[in-house]
Amino acid sequence: MTDDRMFEGLAMAVRCAKHLKEKFPMEIMAIKDNTIIEFSKRNSRLIHGDKKNMSGCQAFYRTDKPHRVVILQKLLIERVGWLGTNYYSLEPTLDETGKRLRFPCDIEEHYQHGVSLYGEPAIIEMICHELAHHRTSGHAKGFKAKYQKFWKYMLDEMLNGNYAISSYDFKKLGDQLTSQDNYVSIGKSVCKDPPKPDYKWNATINGIPVEEYRRLKSEGVKN
Numbered sequence: 517m518t519d520d521r522m523f524e525g526l527a528m529a530v531r532c533a534k535h536l537k538e539k540f541p542m543e544i545m546a547i548k549d550n551t552i553i554e555f556s557k558r559n560s561r562l563i564h565g566d567k568k569n570m571s572g573c574q575a576f577y578r579t580d581k582p583h584r585v586v587i588l589q590k591l592l593i594e595r596v597g598w599l600g601t602n603y604y605s606l607e608p609t610l611d612e613t614g615k616r617l618r619f620p621c622d623i624e625e626h627y628q629h630g631v632s633l634y635g636e637p638a639i640i641e642m643i644c645h646e647l648a649h650h651r652t653s654g655h656a657k658g659f660k661a662k663y664q665k666f667w668k669y670m671l672d673e674m675l676n677g678n679y680a681i682s683s684y685d686f687k688k689l690g691d692q693l694t695s696q697d698n699y700v701s702i703g704k705s706v707c708k709d710p711p712k713p714d715y716k717w718n719a720t721i722n723g724i725p726v727e728e729y730r731r732l733k734s735e736g737v738k739n
């Protein structure tokens with residue numbers, strides 16, 4: 517069942533990559549069968565020569581040819597990310613200390629550099645990020661411009677209905693964008709201690725709340 521969910525997440529990632537490739541054919545590598553893959557034993561031959569572990573990141577872009585995007589299974593299954601539009605902006609909103617603005621995180625008890633994203637938009641944002649690494653350097657200017665362009669396009673496509681996502685994901689995305697806009701517009705006055713959201717996101721995986729699901733997983737319970 518978890519495998520089904522993982523492959524469903526992977527299909528979302530491939531779908532997004534192909535959609536971006538169609539719009540920006542010269543700026544993205546060819547999207548073939550093994551271009552977008554999950555980090556797993558079955559793919560160890562394809563990942564060979566790259567990272568042996570994911571060292572804390574959700575996904576990475578393979579610079580060597582053939583280029584690949586390797587994604588942590590947890591991200592494909594849980595589909596929780598954060599929006600990088602302020603953090604990776606050429607002119608980010610800063611807090612009072614001059615650091616890039618932090619945003620409350622719904623699930624973990626800490627802050628992150630953008631509001632949380634859930635469901636398919638979390639996968640889409642990650643693909644925009646990883647594909648923006650193609651022919652750019654690190655997270656420098658070129659990357660930032662490309663990432664913003666890709667995300668803006670995908671966001672427009674989702675909002676105008678050309679790129680269909682579930683109505684739950686669509687509603688959640690709208691809420692999160694509004695929340696990010698609010699934090700950015702309040703800007704410097706709140707950044708020292710951004711308010712915690714007054715709700716808990718009640719996402720479920722296979723009908724089990726995310727935190728419960730993680731606890732069961734860590735105890736080795738199969739679902």
Ligand SMILES: [Zn+2]
Binds near residue numbers: 645649655
């Ligand atoms: Zn990156």
